[in-house]
Amino acid sequence: CVSPAGCLFCDFHRDLDSLDYVWSLTSYRHLKLTELTHFHPPTKDQSPPHPVIAVIDRITEKLLQFKSGNETRAQWIDECRDRVAEERYHPAWDGFIQCMELSAND
Numbered sequence: 001c002v003s004p005a006g007c008l009f010c011d012f013h014r015d016l017d018s019l020d021y022v023w024s025l026t027s028y029r030h031l032k033l034t035e036l037t038h039f040h041p042p043t044k045d046q047s048p049p050h051p052v053i054a055v056i057d058r059i060t061e062k063l064l065q066f067k068s069g070n071e072t073r074a075q076w077i078d079e080c081r082d083r084v085a086e087e088r089y090h091p092a093w094d095g096f097i098q099c100m101e102l103s104a105n106d
Helices: 019-037 052-069 071-085 091-105
Strands: none
């Protein structure tokens, strides 16, 4: 796969069983949540939900599956949530998150 976003909905995708993968997913979820906070929907009451919501939901689902897998994976989830809360993002997403957050402050 070229991008984790492209794999999230693929029937053939297999999650990697590693802390690094969980950290990447958790960071990517944070990026998408940040993206959603920047979205200003049209004034129409009937506007469809932003597509990023499906991505956030899918990542959340994957993380919950990891957490329920075993104690080690549950610890990975907790560790990665702590890292993201401390603004220590996975290197694959760190630059994107930093840019998104900088543009929010402008």
